Amino acid sequence: MASLFDQYEQASSRKPKTFTQRQAMPEPIATGFINARLEDDTPVFNKQRINFNPPDPITHLCVCNNFLVMAMSTNILLRIDLEHPDTPDEVELPRTANDKVYSMFLDPTGHHLIISMNSQENYYLPKSSKKARQLSKMKGHLIDSIGWNRQNTNNTSTSAILLGTSRGLIFEAEIVSGEERGFFQGSLEQYCKQLFSLSRDKTEPVTGLEFEKMTSSLNEYKYFIIATTPGRLYQFIGTIPSSTEPPMFTHVFQDYEDVPERFLELPGNFGYSKLLMYHAKFREQPRSFAWMTGPGVYHGSIDYTGASGQDSVTVETKLMPYPNDEGDRPVPPMSIVLTEFHVLILFPDKLKAMCVLNDQLIYDDTFTDRFGKLLGLCKDPLKGTIWAYTNQAVFKYKVIRESRDVWQMYLDVENFEAAKNYCKDNPANMDRVLTKEAEYNFKNKNFGKSALLYAQTQNSFEEIALKFIQVDEKNALKSFLIKKLSGLRPQDKTQMTMIVTWLVEIYLNQLGILKEQEKQQDISENYQDLQDEFQKFLAQTKVKECVDGNRNTIYDLIASHGDVEDMVYFAVLMKDFERVIGHHLQHEQYDKALEVLVKQPDKELLYKFSPLLMQNIPELTVDAWINTGRNLDPKRLIPALVQYDHLKYKTQGNAAIRYLEFCVQTLDCQEQSIHNYLLSLYAKLKPEQLMTYLNFQGQESDSVCYDLKYALRLCAEHKHQRACVHIYSTMGLYEEAVDLALKFDVELAKQNANKPSEEGGSDAEELRKKLWLRIARHVVEEEKDIKRAMEFLHECDLLKIEDILPFFPDFVTIDHFKDAICTSLQEYNQHIESLKEEMEEATESAKDIRGEIQAFRNKYAFVKGQDKCSSCNFPLMTRNFYLFPCMHRFHTDCLVAEVTPYLTSAKRSQVIELQRRLGTHDGSSPSTPAQGKGQSLKVELDELVAGECVFCGDYMIRNIDKPFIDPAEYSEVISSWE
DSSP states (O other), rough: OTTTTTTEEEEEEEOOOOOOOSSSSSOOOSSSBOOOOSSOOOOOOEEEEEEOOSSSSSSEEEEEETTEEEEEETEEEEEETTTTTOOOEEEOOOOOOOEEEEEEEEETOOOEEEEEESSSSSSETTTTOOOOOOOOGTTTEEEEEEEEOTOOTTTTTSEEEEEETTTTTEEEEEOOEEEEEOSSOOSSSEEEEEEESSSSOOOOOEEOOOOOEEESSSSSEEEEEEEESEEEEEEEEEETTTTOOOOOTHHGGGGHHHHOOOEEOOOOOOOEEEEEEEEESOOOOOOOEEEEEESSSEEEOOOOOSOOOOOOOHHHHHEEEOOTTTOOOOOOEEEEEEEESEEEEESSSSSEEETTTTTTTEEEEEGGGGGGEEEEHHHHHHHEEEEEEEEOOOOEEEEETTTTTTTHHHHHOOOHHHHHTTTOHHHHHHHHHHHHHHHHHHTTTTHHHHHHHHHSSSOOOHHHHHHHEEEEEHHHHHHHHHHHTTTTTTTTTHHHHHHHHHHHHHHHHHHHHHHHHTTSSSHHHHHEEEHHHHHHHSSSHHHHHHHHTTHHHHHHHHHHHHOHHHHHHHHHHOOOOHHHHHHHHHHHHHHHHHHHHSSOOOHHHHHHHHHHHHHHHHHHHHHHHHGGGGGGGGGHHHHHHTTTTTTTTTTTTHHHHHHHHHHHHSSSSOHHHHHHHHHHHHHOOOOGHHHHHHHHSOOOOOOOSHHHHHHHHHHHHHHHHHHHHHHHHHHHHHHHHHHHHHHTTTHHHHHHHHHHHHHHHHHHHHHHHHHHHHHHHHHTTTSSOOOHHHHHHHOOTTHHHHHHHHGTTOOOOGGGTTTHHHHHHHHHHHHHHHHHHHHHHHHHHHHHHHHHHHHHOOOOOOTTTOOOOOOOOOOOGGEEEEOOOOEEEHHHHHHHHHHGGGHOOOOOOOOHHHHHHHHHTTSSSSTTTTTHHHHHHHHHHHHHHHHTTTSSSHHHHTTTSSOOOOOOGGGGHHHHHH
């Protein structure tokens, strides 16, 4: 058994023979392909015999998911994993004398095997077990068919399945392997219940069972069940609530209990039949079915939409007679296998394959008596391989490109869509199908579809174009050219340019014809639709790339037809915005020019055309600038702002000032030229806003954005004195500011006289006093207001009565300043008294401090042996420590660790340095001079860390709200103590 299936894949590794090449030159055909056969002569079904000699005669065989199980006449099951064929597995079935296997069923996944014996005993053998166990609830029944649950993904349970017996009974059951239930825990069937009987008028076996879910919703599922006997086909359709308890298919069969039987009966049965479903993929819904009956193979498609009727899911059904050799007596088949397009029929000495599309025999394979009599035929539902077996040998059929000739069959009946589906991988065949479909539509005058199909073929371009020109179908010709254009490669520059130019000419001609008939509304709508189509054509990426290098040709074509609108559209498409804008400006369409100018990406054009637009539509132009925002450089728009006619638009808001204000206030522009120009416009046109702007800029000479000298000259020229005072003050020329302010506003002069105090310093105080004296002198000498001058003594704390007395005229009496003199003398007296009180307080404080120092010298405290450190809570006497008057005690290293986080960075560095230096003196002899130096270092350290208690001194009070410093910053201190 070591060499079992050692040649399993031998035949598949052989390369098929290729067709011999012709020596003569091949003749070209209309499609442009060479008439050479590309496919080899390998048959669709390729048979190979497996190199295997069974130890005993084979009676049954089934293959699923590359897992093969065969039953021997000795009731030995041989299980083989075809991926590892050299390690077969033998299982002996429990049996009585002369008991044989009646039937054997393997689920599609290969994990669940059910065996029915002639003695009406039934067994279940999971893939993971080597011992078959009896199905007690099915005892006394011969199982002829099983409907497996293809949605089941559990390897230890079959889920809900249907079983058909030899007496026409249908059961529902769920079988769980011994590993799931416990090997010795009762029956394997979770449940097993009879649901229906097909033997009302006569007893016949249930030879086929299949079920599938049709639709599903939140609350229910819809299923169909197909069951067959040797001569009848039954269909059951019903819904199952999602919350139903098993058995679930009771809801389907209960509607058919008390009604007359509904079935399809075919005469001439030979006592058995077989039902098969074709699944494109394992868990997908089946597409078609085949039923082996007496008169032939009844086959068709499965309909899930309900179009076939409420009680049927089979559509497009037909009966295919069995193939018989001439002169031979008809022999009933033994079994069938269904593929996508074929039915393989097994006879006692041969296997024949029939195509379900045309009922033609496409394969005939004869078996000799050398290997024994043919017993059965089966198919692996997952891998698609087909297996035939005799009692002495096993044969495997591989399906090779089953759909290779299907396209031709569909083409012969003019089913073009189906034909195209099956020749997508063969360009020559696809071209033949498209050509024939195009000819079919051309004959039926469906020129538009014909043109699109011709464009996908390899037929002569000139010939096809001429066909549509001869029948005067310009729309079809246009469709042909557009489709042909889409199929060209980027390197086909010449063909692409020719087709694009031709299409442009066709579009322009059609637009010209429609434009002449524009008076009728329906024609006008057609014109607009055609123009939209033309513009969409020009906007295609491939067309744009093609005409980019030939744009002058397209310009000339459009211009020759006088189509201004499409000329503008094409220019925009080519991003030739300067041409578009120039066109609009030439026709004084300033609004349209501005619209294009804003949308195009080249900002240089905006700078170029803005001066002209500012002369004609200033408000809209400024709106466009504002909407563009920071993408524009305001400095480069100054030439356009200069073009603004302030007199022409005097009644409107000033557009230039509006944009400059936007730049300053919204964009926060710092450009000096912008601020200077805005200042000049304020000075000339809006003097009421001049001071608002200057106040907004502030009086820091370094932060203002305008030129101070230019602004001063401009304001002086337009006689804005208040603005000049502001600028003088900003420049720091306070004397000039006060002198100018005294000419028209003393209060303004007083405000500027106080500004030097903001700069601070003794010089500023002197200057401030000097300015106030100027104001006082002006009030006394020019305004002759002695009383007001005396009020300055209260407004300026630097002025005294003696400072302004020299300004008074000789005729002034003492009554004018008697109160001021008295007030001044009184202030001097109060100042002297306050100095005396401060001296007395200082004397008392010094006396108290000397007393406290004397008392502190005699103060002492006791330290006990059990006293502990206030920080680490370890005994205090174990190492050096500090004792504070508040009776807090600290080890030296603990105190340093507690105090350091509250020190400044400089003091922390100093503590670290002292600790390092003290470490070098600890080993010095007491008699050495270094001892005195070490003592001084300790004194310095004491001053830094032991000046006060860290728990109740100023440290805790000053830093109560401050975050604690990361200990990593003073880890060096702690490490130095360690």
